[in-house]
Structures are given as C-alpha cells and as structure tokens.
Amino acid sequence: MNGPDPVDARDPRDLGELELHWSTELDRLELELMWTERLLKVAEPLDRAGWSPHQPEGPLPAHLVPRARDIVRRQADLQARLLQALAQLDQERRFTTAQPADERPRYIDLVG
Numbered sequence: 001m002n003g004p005d006p007v008d009a010r011d012p013r014d015l016g017e018l019e020l021h022w023s024t025e026l027d028r029l030e031l032e033l034m035w036t037e038r039l040l041k042v043a044e045p046l047d048r049a050g051w052s053p054h055q056p057e058g059p060l061p062a063h064l065v066p067r068a069r070d071i072v073r074r075q076a077d078l079q080a081r082l083l084q085a086l087a088q089l090d091q092e093r094r095f096t097t098a099q100p101a102d103e104r105p106r107y108i109d110l111v112g
Helices: 012-042 062-097
Strands: none
C-alpha cells in the first residue's frame, strides 16, 4: 500500500484511544457484513405453488377484530418499510457501481 503510514507520531496515549475507536468501527462494519451474509444465506424464494391462504372455520369473532386490524396495519407498515429499504439498497448499489473500481480504501483515514 502506498501513502503515509496509518500510525503517525501522536502521543502514545492518543494512539490507544485511536486504536480503540477504529477497532470498534471495524467490529461494527464486520458485524454488518456477517448479518447481511447470514440474511443472504437463509433467504429463499417463496414457493408460491406450495402456499395457500389459511381458511379458518367460521367468521372472525368480534373480540378479535381489533387484533386483526392491528395485524393488517402492521403488515402494511412493514411492506412500506421493506419497499423503502429496497429502494435505498438500489440507490446505494447504483452509487457504488458508479465509483472507480480500484483497490484503494475509501473509508480509512491514513493521514490522521
């Protein structure tokens, strides 16, 4: 790697804090990667051929109507949040693929 050494001539006490800060940040990034990798590993397409809506017997009891309405509201909210997340992922994908494809790190401050 070309460029200045990432560890400069700072006070050794500052270097300990700097190392802790960056170790924590790299831990966070690694956890995000692990979480995303796990999501991709377990994600399977929905088998629509094997799915059918449940057919409960009889009408919904009146005392369960508020719970059913809450479930429908939460499903709609989740659907909206998922669509928003997918749109954001698409935007980030387009941004990252538009960047130069070199090997230089874009996140680590080598100067200090």
